Amino acid sequence: MNARITCPTLATKVVSAEEAVKHIYPGDSVGISGFTGAGYPKAMPAALAARMQAARDRGEEFRVALWSGASTAPDADGVLAAVDGISSRLPYNSDPVLRAEINAGSVDYLDAHLSHSAQHMWFGFYGNLDIAVVEVTAVLPDGLLVPSSSVGNNKTWLDQADKVILEVNHWQPREFEGFHDIYHRTALPPNRLPIPLTEPDQRIGEPYLKVDPAKVVAVVETNAPDRNSAFSPVDEVSRAIAEHLVDFLRHEVKAGRMPAELLPIQSGVGNVANAVLAGLDASEFTGLTAFTEVIQDGMLDLLDSGTLRFASATSFGLSDAGVRRFMDNINAYKGKILLRSEEISNHPELVRRLGVIAMNGMIEADIYGNVNSTHVMGSSVMNGIGGSGDFARNAFLNFFVSPSTAKGGAISSIVPMVSHVDHTEHDVHVVVTEQGLADLRGLSPRRRAERVIEHAAHPKFRDALTEYVARAEAARPTARHTPHLLDESLSWHQRFLDSGQM
């Protein structure tokens, strides 16, 4: 008996990955674990890709619908995309190979609010889930599963799939037991009850995932690392964004609109988000909590320094150095971190109740406060909306952050009209760039335009934006609530496509 698989029933099901993937058929819907580069199945994707390639060599079609927690890594999404093995994908992706296929139009991508994905599956909106492939850290004697470095949609996939393949990854620290809080009392309407969570550090569930052993068709052992990108060092632009944001929090506390220990923070993933965390860590704030999606390196810094006393999330998103640091001190982090299902980490009910401070990156904002988080020049998807909508809509206070320009100044992140809307004018509180911070709360669209242009736009684009508003106001004197020139509103993007310069 293997020390990681102590359930007698499930121990009999251990096979190779090559054997396991024989349970996956062309046209299946496959629900995998994984959120950021953490906790995804390490062996199944390559084995399935080989099977797909063999089928292709025989002239047969072999593609699957792939559902996950969120993004995965090159050895999951990447290897399957490389053999054109993914017909459709939800609810999030950041893999470059798969992104190219999505943008070429050969893969159908459903970019969904992460808090919606589990329930929409359960509602039956996505069709049947043929098989789940879920990485775990260990299988206990009674069949309970110790989750690994992400939870994501694992509970739903395990509950709802017809068949289950478990991957037991020896690389994941056995000490993960106790780092998870899996809420098993979700239900379909009309049988839903209040979710009893009132503090980020509260346990409302159990440390284990569960599975009906009769559904488990294979157990595969692996010993392979998670793969997350390293973060870039904090640059001047990110540092300036962080300073504006931290200053503003200070100002809100002083104005009496927020407690000194703030409210639970949520931080998106990426270099700017990491810089904001660094800014908080360098500040006087202390005793904070996080109610967020991902524990990235910056969160460990905050936990280490005591700036953060607790973090609730659904996944780790650590660099190699971050992983080493976490593993070396894992027992010190116990009790300071809980991973939950993404339907709980991102739940509107909880985000609103806790009064989360949401901080998310964006691709662009427009002068009236609409934000584009997903599309480059209106048509190509970058990654996806992820949890940004779950958090922003229900937050006590939300920030959207970005450098004011991109591509060496060729692109303005502040435009007359965003080329795609992910967060509407009704949902955006504060826009921050290295130029400054535009507080849009309580303002009408024209007042927002003044503030966004003055405080967030890059100086070299300010005059053109101001002139746009003035000409739009003049052109239609009875249409000045949100003044636009519809034959010009997207011309900045078109100009970039035509000339490489907005």
Add this chain to the structure above:
Amino acid sequence: MNARITCPTLATKVVSAEEAVKHIYPGDSVGISGFTGAGYPKAMPAALAARMQAARDRGEEFRVALWSGASTAPDADGVLAAVDGISSRLPYNSDPVLRAEINAGSVDYLDAHLSHSAQHMWFGFYGNLDIAVVEVTAVLPDGLLVPSSSVGNNKTWLDQADKVILEVNHWQPREFEGFHDIYHRTALPPNRLPIPLTEPDQRIGEPYLKVDPAKVVAVVETNAPDRNSAFSPVDEVSRAIAEHLVDFLRHEVKAGRMPAELLPIQSGVGNVANAVLAGLDASEFTGLTAFTEVIQDGMLDLLDSGTLRFASATSFGLSDAGVRRFMDNINAYKGKILLRSEEISNHPELVRRLGVIAMNGMIEADIYGNVNSTHVMGSSVMNGIGGSGDFARNAFLNFFVSPSTAKGGAISSIVPMVSHVDHTEHDVHVVVTEQGLADLRGLSPRRRAERVIEHAAHPKFRDALTEYVARAEAARPTARHTPHLLDESLSWHQRFLDSGQM
């Protein structure tokens, strides 16, 4: 002692409206009762307008910021707008005089999710509330207030305002006592608790509003009717929309995705929404519940027939005939209707928990599933987003309904790109026109486009829409996730502005 004002302290404060409005000063923020044409103050607006006009005649400025539950009526918003007395307005408006001022750019309008308005005021996002003017049905001996025909934001305004004027309207039936459920346990983060409601007919609060008597500066007696528009008779187009929608619900029940008595319904206000209610009433469905904003005439029909067994809302929106019918049978409706604060009627926590079926009108949808609920040709606001975002985002299932054309066929309600986004592609489930029903659940943007064009667009616009997608796909082969031609995507709207025809 007046039979409607039996509190000794408050009875001493009865004055004329002209006296009462002396407590309102230029530049004040004034929070009024009112939601649809129900429950707004009947005497204050005209008296304040007279005072404003007198000031203006003396060469003095007199404008106020006006906050409400939602829309009001010509004798509230209308009379104040007529003297240019409103400097800014939130969170919703449908008054034509005020709308013209907003669109002329002379009034700042903050068009907000209704579930956000109370908490954003309390968070301090709107600044100080100088005075509240709230209509009630009666004042009880202990100072408790029997609400009138809408609740809206009254609880928050009464709690948060520096001063309060009460209007006691003798026209409102004294039997209203017991029709309301006011939840007084809301709190600011980090002190929020789960809201204990799990069924639409559950009482979680008290039948009364409360006010600190020391803040009440005046009590005014009125005897004036609510004013709601009559509905048009159901026409062929609305009937067809209703039939598609009811058929689809039938189909969902048959597919096992919904119980036979459905899930709580929410219905927007308007003729199409009323037609949908009529369609439900004519169907085999029975024993339904509603968790909605407004009880309109169609809801009374459903309650009378037993199709609906209970309705939770925040307001009545009855025609004159509907009011008479309600008043004549008011005791029969008791126990079948509860009015709540709009922060509760529209609460994301509750909408998601109950699994509401949300049905809302729209101005236009685009082929990729984005919906515009608020703006005509991108710049002029029509009314506002109201509760449509609260319900749609958190619904079990949402529908957006509209005739497929407007202005006698000059405008297509299905366009390449909406000119304003209120509900994003991540949030829209089903689009319904008289042409048919486009079920967009689980689909990628290009698959949505096929379905919207085939099932929802008017035949005379279908080819042009299909050609648009084909040309967009051809133009940028690596940008086919959401194919757009940015120099053409809004050209349909521009063409209408230029030529009167899309």
